[in-house]
Amino acid sequence: xxxxxxxxxxxxxxxxxxxxxxxxxxxxxxxxxxxxxxxxxxxxxxxxxxxxxxxxxxxxxxxxxxxxxxxxxxxxxxxxxxxxxxxxxxxxxxxxxxxxxxxxxxxxxxxxxx
Amino acid sequence: xxxxxxxxxxxxxxxxxxxxxxxxxxxxxxxxxxxxxxxxxxxxxxxxxxxxxxxxxxxxxxxxxxxxxxxxxxxxxxxxxxxxxxxxxxxxxxxxxxxxxxxxxxxxxxxx
Numbered sequence: 001x002x003x004x005x006x007x008x009x010x011x012x013x014x015x016x017x018x019x020x021x022x023x024x025x026x027x028x029x030x031x032x033x034x035x036x037x038x039x040x041x042x043x044x045x046x047x048x049x050x051x052x053x054x055x056x057x058x059x060x061x062x063x064x065x066x067x068x069x070x071x072x073x074x075x076x077x078x079x080x081x082x083x084x085x086x087x088x089x090x091x092x093x094x095x096x097x098x099x100x101x102x103x104x105x106x107x108x109x110x111x112x113x114x
Numbered sequence: 115x116x117x118x119x120x121x122x123x124x125x126x127x128x129x130x131x132x133x134x135x136x137x138x139x140x141x142x143x144x145x146x147x148x149x150x151x152x153x154x155x156x157x158x159x160x161x162x163x164x165x166x167x168x169x170x171x172x173x174x175x176x177x178x179x180x181x182x183x184x185x186x187x188x189x190x191x192x193x194x195x196x197x198x199x200x201x202x203x204x205x206x207x208x209x210x211x212x213x214x215x216x217x218x219x220x221x222x223x224x225x226x
Contacts, residue, residue, distance in 0.1 A: 003155070033213065043157075043202065043216035056212040091156050102147060104212065105156025 002026075004106035006092050012112045013082055021077040021109045025094030032075050033095075033103060034067060038088035046090075049075060082113045117141055118203055118217035126223045127193055135188045135201055135220045143205035146179055146186045147214070151200040160188075193224045 005024040016074040023109050026031050034046040049069045059064070064083075069075040079086055089110050093103035121136045137146070145164045149157035161170050163179035163186065170177045174197075176189040186203055203217040 035214075035216075042218050043204075043214075045213040045215070048212040052211075059213070093156070102159040102162055103157075105158070107155050 004092055004094055004104055006090075006106035006109050008109060009107065010110045010112075012114060015084060015113055016081055018078065019082055019111065020082045021079075021090050021092075021111070023075045023092030023094075023106060025073065025075070025092070027073075028106055029096055029104070030072065031093035031095045031097060032069060034075070034077050034095045035091045035093065036088045037091055037108070043091070046077070079111075080083070084113045087111055087113045111114075117207075117215050118205060120201075120203060120217040120220045121146050122220060124221050126225070129194055129224055129226050130192050131224075133193060133222070135190075135222075137186045137203035137217050139184050139205065140157075140206075141205075142183050142208050143215075144183070144208045146183070146203060146205045148177055148186070148188055149202045151202060152169065152198075157200075157204075178225055190222075193222075195199060195224045195226060198222060198224050 007022045025084045030051055032049040035043050036046055047054055047060055047067050048056040051072050052069050063082045067077045089108040091105055091108045093105045095103050118139045127133055145162055148160045150160055151157040161172055161177045163177055166181045167181045168179045174191045177189055178187045190197055201220045204214040219224045
């Protein structure tokens with residue numbers, strides 16, 4: 001597609017439920033990144049994919065968080081047993097290669113855990 | 115610990131004024147980028163600087179990368195209401211090509 005597409009744009013979930021966030025990167029972009037943006041914390045790196053593999057997942061905050069990428073394209077970020085502190089905007093970005101961003105960001109998924 | 119500190123955090127100015135936003139770190143970055151983010155949207159890249167001492171101009175915006183590649187500044191001349199937004203610096207730390215480290219952000223409001 002023309003840009004990075006994320007869905008849903010907004011998600012409200014009950015504490016303890018699992019959620020899946022989807023990212024569809026720009027066609028041909030081999031690198032895909034997930035970031036989290038929350039009040040007072042700024043933008044934090046979560047995980048980086050090159051193709052279908054994740055050479056850097058150092059930013060995932062706990063084992064409740066996981067992500068996968070299939071076909072070198074769509075990626076899904078899954079949060080299990082959501083907690084209130086997981087409330088944030090989850091941003092996906094893609095770039096042509098691993099050497100140097102720039103990143104093209106999607107509009108994000110605003111997750112609210114109640 | 116925030117690796118990239120931006121100042122000021124908030125800035126409210128009138129149309130036509132000049133301003134400078136600073137991005138500082140004790141770490142060396144192989145490159146540094148500036149993004150602008152508007153409500154409900156993802157950050158949009160403004161510029162990438164790679165060489166220490168580099169200066170880039172984008173219309174009324176001037177970006178500078180420090181000689182030691184530890185800091186950067188963004189200067190806006192004659193600000194306009196359309197410049198309103200959240201400005202973020204982001205760096206690629208030397209040896210970590212996989213991810214961006216973002217600054218704390220500067221929220222700019224330009225009023226008529």
